[in-house]
Amino acid sequence: MTEERRPVPDGTVVLTFDDSVASHATFVAPLLKKHGFGATFFITEGFEFSMDKTNYMTWEQIRALDAAGFEIGNHTRRHAAVPRQTPEQLAADVEHIERQCATNGIARPTSFCYPGYQTSPAAVKLLRERGYRFARAGGARAFDPVADEPLTMPQVFDGKPDSTLEQFKAAVAQAKDGKIAVLTFHGVPDLKHPWVSTEPAKFEAYLAHLKAQGCRVIAVRELAPFVKPKQP
Numbered sequence: 201m202t203e204e205r206r207p208v209p210d211g212t213v214v215l216t217f218d219d220s221v222a223s224h225a226t227f228v229a230p231l232l233k234k235h236g237f238g239a240t241f242f243i244t245e246g247f248e249f250s251m252d253k254t255n256y257m258t259w260e261q262i263r264a265l266d267a268a269g270f271e272i273g274n275h276t277r278r279h280a281a282v283p284r285q286t287p288e289q290l291a292a293d294v295e296h297i298e299r300q301c302a303t304n305g306i307a308r309p310t311s312f313c314y315p316g317y318q319t320s321p322a323a324v325k326l327l328r329e330r331g332y333r334f335a336r337a338g339g340a341r342a343f344d345p346v347a348d349e350p351l352t353m354p355q356v357f358d359g360k361p362d363s364t365l366e367q368f369k370a371a372v373a374q375a376k377d378g379k380i381a382v383l384t385f386h387g388v389p390d391l392k393h394p395w396v397s398t399e400p401a402k403f404e405a406y407l408a409h410l411k412a413q414g415c416r417v418i419a420v421r422e423l424a425p426f427v428k429p430k431q432p
């Protein structure tokens with residue numbers, strides 16, 4: 201059977217959450233469930249993940265996100281910038297998260313997020329070889345699944361303390377004419393990294409806008425029908 205690329209419905213929005221922050225489990229996930237929204241949580245064991253279980257999720261919490269139907273993506277073991285890693289170091293860091301997922305009964309990740317948004321051709325090659333379909337980078341534009349490489353997928357919005365609802369609405373408005381709005385958040389709030397934190401009340405207003413607009417809010421892996429199938 202020939203797999204055909206499906207056209208992208210207007211209002212297709214992808215929610216992504218980086219860095220394994222505790223508020224993803226305690227605040228974000230329940231709110232997304234209430235709205236019926238999908239999302240991808242990009243897991244790293246970098247920062248103080250191992251020591252600080254007040255501010256970072258436990259693997260039990262990550263397992264519960266998976267069980268609730270959210271996608272668990274790979275954000276590497278150490279959260280190192282991939283252009284500064286050897287292929288061996290990167291492979292080990294990617295593989296560690298895959299192994300942790302397997303240990304916790306979570307499907308092998310097919311979505312990746314570049315630490316610090318820095319990409320490299322070597323990383324793209326490695327991810328492709330390991331079976332990844334999508335890898336989110338930084339940026340400030342909508343993702344065009346026809347023209348853009350899915351393994352360096354841009355974000356159109358990056359939630360910060362001074363981000364406004366107007367900026368959010370402008371980003372979401374770009375989800376049309378075949379383009380997809382991929383939105384990035386860190387903690388809601390993010391007490392250890394306040395410069396990428398989003399206030400809970402503001403986040404609720406963002407989600408209310410998505411609801412009011414009738415957006416289809418999904419996880420990264422659900423973009424697969426919209427990109428060309430990879431040649432074997």
Ligand SMILES: [Zn+2]
Nearest residue numbers: 218219315316
């Ligand atoms: Zn990160």
